[in-house]
Amino acid sequence: MDFRYLGNSGLKISEITFGNWLTHGSQVEKDAAIASVRAALDAGITSFDTADTYANTAAEAVLGDALKDERRESLEIFTKVYFPTGPMGPNDTGLSRKHIMESLHASLKRLQTDYVDLYQAHRFDHETPLEETMVAFADLVHSGKVLYIGVSEWTADQLRRGHALAKELKIQLISNQPQYSALWRVIEDEVVPTSEELGISQIVWSPVAQGVLTGKYAPGEQPPEGSRATDTKGGADMIKSWLSKDEVLRRVQDLRPIADELGLTMAQLAIAWVLQNKNVAAAIVGASRPEQVTDNVKAAGVEIPAELMGRIDDALGDVVERDPANTAKSSSKTRLT
Template sequence: MQYKNLGRSGLRVSQLSYGAWVTFGNQLDVKEAKALLQACRDAGVNFFDNAEVYANGRAEEIMGQAIRDLGWRRADVVISTKLFWGGQGPNDKGLSRKHIVEGLKASLKRLDMEYVDIVYCHRPDASTPIEETVRAMNWVIDQGWAFYWGTSEWSAQQITEAWGVANRLDLVGPIVEQPEYNLFSRHKVETEFVPLYSTYGIGLTTWSPLASGVLTGKYSKGNIPAESRFALDNYKNLANRSLVDDTLKKVNGLKPIASELGVSLAQLGIAWCASNPNVSSVITGATKESQIVENMKALDVIPLLTPEVLDKIEAVVQSKPKRTESYR
């Protein structure tokens, strides 16, 4: 396993990480979670991602109990959670000072931890001034409840505004953004965020490297495996949006490239994301230990991604975003 600094910070995270989205609390309970987390640690993973909204808080409870049962030393792992959707009440969601403070306290209680390493704003909140959010994030850091803070699915403009507030008030700005990034979703990482990397030292912990499993090649028109996330009731709409003819055609076009390299389609997709120098860690998901073992082998694929191979991939997916003048 390789470890990279999270942006310009001193925090080092494993190049591949594991996230609890979908799986913990929906598909897996503590016993299964322990086996998966240990498989990750055996592979050298030190970074584990969660959120208050995952399985309505149950994902945090499962991760916390599993880590406790496994007897891991807290300092050996990097744990993150995300705040925005904490419940049904008018103050249980968003990025107000009230919800950030109360939401993080509730997350720490569910995790049974004194702190998280990173706390994210799970989405931007148009109804809360960014200054209030920046001040609140700094307050929880000052309390020792989190070491760093970041954003998820924010725009470059919103992140720039947050840094403007932080610099003006001599506070800590967001050091990390968590965007979706895969062969079908590239604009933010490769175009919009380009100025942020050098200006603010923003790191990336990207999610959905396999486009919710589409890039594993296991889906075809009318075929949704019973154990897959697209078979879950909550994800039927995502399945309808993702499993379109053009996308499936591109996935099939990638199969010969993976075969030529002697790797799986999933390993190719994960390696492609991890090879981006601005990506600090690629968050993977899995419901089986065997999937984790296979996913981790993606690190061995990165050296195989020569310019020629990348050109072949691009010829199939044709998804490279156009760089606008302002970012050149």
């Protein structure tokens, strides 16, 4: 496993980070989830990403059980706050001081730890003053319950505003967690240059585009049995927009010779591709089976020659989504309830 600094800080994280968004606590039985975490540890992964909203808090509890016997100092545990949790009352969502404080303390109990290494604003909250949010984060950092602050799917302007307040409050905002893959490059024109200027890294989710970049979904054919596209507990909903685009599926198949040339699987190629971006500190991978983790970590440390990076661009052509406006669209103007 290779490690990279997270933003302009002294914290190193594993460039393959284990995430339990769509699986633990909902789609996968607990024993299988814990086995996947064990496989991640065995593969050298030290960084683990979750959120209070995943499976309505159950994912955090599963991760806490899986890591409880590990040396805490050898791990980097990330979680998030914003989306609705619990009974979803009026204050069970957003980035108000009340929700942040209550959510962090509940997350610490579920994760069975005294602190988290990275606490992330899961989206931008248009209904709470940014100053209120950042002061609450600062209080948690100064109390030692949070070491660093991050965000997820913030625009370049939001990053700039948040970073300025963090600096004023003497805390470190060092990461952003956006969607990023060879098919979804909306952060490249605005978010990445701003992040490089501010000393913020990307911890990217969906590097395999919900599984589309594995090449298992062929145009005009039914999804393979047992794949995410056949999962009725949420996975199918997440991938359906990609599967409706036959041209995308066709062009993805053109990546197979490139993967073969590098001695990689299609999934490994997709993960290695995002790691070629020097502003990316880590790619988040999930798993429902231990062998998926073992396979994905082989993307760590892979260097893709410039000539092959160009061939990937040529293969995907104009099906790549690049519009930076898509980042702003990921944050609702009103809180979800």
